[in-house]
Amino acid sequence: MNKDYLGKIVKVKMDRPLGSKHPKHGFIYPVNYGYIPNTVS
Numbered sequence: 001m002n003k004d005y006l007g008k009i010v011k012v013k014m015d016r017p018l019g020s021k022h023p024k025h026g027f028i029y030p031v032n033y034g035y036i037p038n039t040v041s
Contacts, residue, residue, distance in 0.1 A: 005036065013037050 016022070016033040 010036050 012034045013036070014032060014034040016029045018029060018032045020029050021027070022029070
């Protein structure tokens with residue numbers, strides 16, 4: 001449940017850093033994009 005992560009320090013997998021270019025579509029990511037491993041998005 002998402003409430004389990006509120007107020008906690010978690011490890012995040014950074015998939016697309018700020019300013020990186022999408023490999024297929026070419027747009028630039030305006031924010032950091034990532035996820036918390038072993039969770040359902």
